[in-house]
Amino acid sequence: MKDEFLLEVKDLHVSVGKKEILKGVDLQLKKGEVHAIFGPNGSGKTTLLNAIMGFAGYTVKGEILFSGKDITHLPVDERARMGIGMSFQRPPAIRGVKLRRLIETSAKRNGKFLEEYAKHLNLTDFLEREVNVGFSGGEIKRAELLQLILQDPDLVFLDEPESGVDLENIVLIGEYTNHLLGRKREPHREKTMKELYRERKKSGLIITHTGHILDYVNVDVGYILMQGRIACQANPRDILFTIRECGFEECNRCFRGEKPSVKRKKD
Secondary structure, eight states: OTTOEEEEEEEEEEEETTEEEEEEEEEEEETTOEEEEEOOTTSSHHHHHHHHHTOTTOEEEEEEEETTEEOTTOOHHHHHHHTEEEEOSSOOOEEEEEHHHHHHHHOOSOGGGHHHHHHHTTOGGGTTSEETTTOOHHHHHHHHHHHHHHHOOSEEEEESTTTTOOHHHHHHHHHHHHHHTTOOOOTTOOOOHHHHHHHOOOEEEEEOSSOGGGGTSOOSEEEEEETTEEEEEEOHHHHHHHHHHHTTHHHHHHHTTOOOSOOOOOO
16 A cells, blocks of 8 residues: 555664664554554653654664655654654653744644634643743643644654653543544543544654553553664563563663563463
């Protein structure tokens, strides 16, 4: 099928200065799929998203294809216009720019719903405030999510969406992340996998250290990123179970080719 993969990363090497961070990463993400990348701090997870997004400061070798088009050397604004959006782990405060103005500038097809979504995300009182200035961790994440929903990208990058977020906020963030990705379930009714698959509209790549976001967002494929390389690709629930039981040391054992020390019990 033509353009079956929305995103293809081929033998991606990324360096900052003289230090090589990513050492040959390959991944493929089909239209409508959501993937998660796990890994210890310093493994290169954020570098991977930043390089795919096209931020400056990185020396990139390899290929990045979006909808079959080579975007490896395109500037970040062109990638955004093509349909790629990103929520940052630690977005900066932007003094002198109100949140409403920023969203109205970047909103694609959903700008007319700004007030409605701001209300649902408890951000109405923040629209006239400077972006992220004095915001709590949960308020920053909700503001990032509001921007993405109204930007309406085809491919969504979420960098540690649960980082610095309390329980009350993570539930709301999980619910509207599902909505952003086209995976929100109707209340009071379980849907079959066939129905859920038919609803999928967006594709997503989620970076997570703790895995808490998986309690709210259904993910199709999981990866472990270790020392700048994809160490394994597996069911994200199995990966999360192993990490929660043994930490990333078990992933290090697997990466070194040693036998696993823990097996997941069948449900």
